[in-house]
Amino acid sequence: MKVEIQPDVRDIAAQLGAGVPYALKVLAGQLADDPDMGRPSGLPGILTVTVDGEVFEDCPDLSVGYIREDRIEIRFLRAASSTEPSTDAQEQDQDQPADPAAAAVIVREVADAWRRITDWLQHNAPDSYAALRAGADPTAIAAVEGDLGIRIPVELHVLWLLTAGDGGVNGWGWGCLPGGEALMPLDAVAAAYRRRMDAQDHEDTFNVDRPEDERITVWRTTWIPVVSHGAADGTSGLYLDAATGYLGRWSRYNEGPGDELDTLVSYLEEAADMLEAPALATRDKPGLIGGALVWGSRIDPAQEDRWQPLTS
Numbered sequence: 001m002k003v004e005i006q007p008d009v010r011d012i013a014a015q016l017g018a019g020v021p022y023a024l025k026v027l028a029g030q031l032a033d034d035p036d037m038g039r040p041s042g043l044p045g046i047l048t049v050t051v052d053g054e055v056f057e058d059c060p061d062l063s064v065g066y067i068r069e070d071r072i073e074i075r076f077l078r079a080a081s082s083t084e085p086s087t088d089a090q091e092q093d094q095d096q097p098a099d100p101a102a103a104a105v106i107v108r109e110v111a112d113a114w115r116r117i118t119d120w121l122q123h124n125a126p127d128s129y130a131a132l133r134a135g136a137d138p139t140a141i142a143a144v145e146g147d148l149g150i151r152i153p154v155e156l157h158v159l160w161l162l163t164a165g166d167g168g169v170n171g172w173g174w175g176c177l178p179g180g181e182a183l184m185p186l187d188a189v190a191a192a193y194r195r196r197m198d199a200q201d202h203e204d205t206f207n208v209d210r211p212e213d214e215r216i217t218v219w220r221t222t223w224i225p226v227v228s229h230g231a232a233d234g235t236s237g238l239y240l241d242a243a244t245g246y247l248g249r250w251s252r253y254n255e256g257p258g259d260e261l262d263t264l265v266s267y268l269e270e271a272a273d274m275l276e277a278p279a280l281a282t283r284d285k286p287g288l289i290g291g292a293l294v295w296g297s298r299i300d301p302a303q304e305d306r307w308q309p310l311t312s
Contacts (some may be wrong), residue, residue: 001031001032001035001071001072002032002071002072003029003031003032003073003074004071004072004073004074005024005074005124006074006075006115007115007118007119008071008115008122008162009024009074009075009076009077010024010118010136010235010242011297012077012078012134013077014076015134016059016060016062016078017053017058017060018057018058018060019053019056019057019058019059020058020059020060020062020077020104020112020275021054022053022056022059023053023056023059023062023164024051024062024074024077027049027051027074028072028074031049031066031072031074031301032044032072032170034258035068035072036068037049037118038064038065038066038068041065042138042157043103043107043154043157043158043161044100044101044103044104044154045064045067045103045104045107046065046066046067046075046076046107046158047065047066047067048063048064048065048066048076049063049064049066049070050063050064050080051064051080051123051258053231055266057094059147060079060080060187061079061080061222062077062078062079062080063076063077063078063079064076064077065077065161066106067094067108067111067180070271072223075111075162076135076161076162078134078135078137082174083127089142104128106154106265107154107155107157107158107253109155109265109269110155110158110159110162110264110265110268111158111162112269113157113265113268113269114162114163114268114270115209116200116275116276117176117268117271117272117275118132119126120272120276121176121293124275124288124293125235125291125292125293126287126291127174127290127292128169128174128176128291128292128293131162131166131167131168131169131176131186132163132164132165132166132167132176132183133163133166133167133185134163134164134276135160135161135162135163135164136160136161136163136164136186138165139160140160141157141160141186144186144190145217147190147193147194148190148193149221149223150221150224150242152242153224153240153242153245153264155202155240155245155263155264155265156224156226156240156264157281159183159268162187163183164186165182165183165184165185165186165188166182166184166231167181167185167231168182168230168231168232169231169292169293170292172292172300172303173229173231173232173233174230174231174292174293174294174298175227175230175231176293177227177271177295178270178271178274178283178284178295178302179229179283179298180229180230180283180294180295180297180298181227181228181229181230181237181238182227182228182229182230183226183227184225184226184227184228184234184237188225188228188234189224189225189226191225192225192237193225195252196223196225196250197219197221198217198247198300199218199219200217200218200220201220203215203216203217203218204250206286219250219281220241220242220243220247220310222241222242222244222277223239223240223241223242223248223250224240225237225238225239225242225250226238226239226240226247226264230298234251234252235251235252235253236252237249237250237280238267240264244262245263246262247262247263247264247267255301270283270292274286275293275310276305277312278309278310278311278312279311279312282297284297284311285297285306285310286309286310287298287299287308287309287310288308288310289303289306289307289308289309290306296309
């Protein structure tokens with residue numbers, strides 16, 4: 001069976017150790033002969049396999065995730081942690097989705113949309129590509145779940161496995177998403193959630209005495225902040241509603257949450273579309289300043305003469 005290794009996985013392999021690319025190549029050969037050697041992960045449609053790093057020079061133990069359909073696609077790679085829970089434990093602790101087939105489709109759609117974005121960044125905006133953090137360990141995602149007290153939706157779970165946030169470019173704070181917004185690191189997600197819940201608790205002390213139609217809601221327990229206005233600007237952003245699957249806008253200044261925008265999948269797909277076909281972009285216009293992606297709505301006046309809009 002044909003085995004494909006995604007470009008971002010190859011990049012991660014090179015960063016983890018000189019022997020990791022070779023170990024990954026060996027694993028690909030093994031998967032071609034035995035596509036079902038992996039074990040089910042906590043995500044629908046994703047199989048995982050562990051590589052013993054002692055077998056290879058300059059290679060840590062690895063955890064590798066792949067999708068098996070008419071071909072095998074290796075999508076996830078990280079150094080395996082000694083504290084990482086076993087696959088069996090993950091399966092026992094994680095509720096099975098109501099529709100595993102639909103969840104598996106979401107996994108592929110998120111992974112494909114993010115791959116399109118990162119492929120574009122790697123070839124056209126290397127500074128922005130370098131600002132993206134490596135994928136999160138499952139233990140880190142589980143910690144966020146425990147902190148927030150809610151289940152992380154499958155689409156956000158798989159995105160965090162691919163990247164744990166955007167560090168911004170060269171101190172300017174430009175993120176790679178439309179509007180110059182940035183995926184939030186997991187610690188920032190938890191901190192923003194606590195702040196927003198505190199703001200709601202404050203409102204609830206007054207809501208007790210307000211008529212029902214005048215009660216103010218600035219945050220709900222199912223809203224997970226995922227995108228901030230910039231890598232260093234947490235004044236506003238987007239949340240994912242774990243109850244509905246839709247994105248909405250939040251603000252530190254407690255303006256109304258705004259209309260639902262998109263699902264996380266459609267949001268990422270549109271971002272990829274705008275990068276690949278900038279002439280058709282409607283929400284914002286992408287451009288470049290040196291090796292950084294800078295969206296038209298976030299051009300700094302001091303940098304405006306350097307901005308090169310993308311047209312095709």
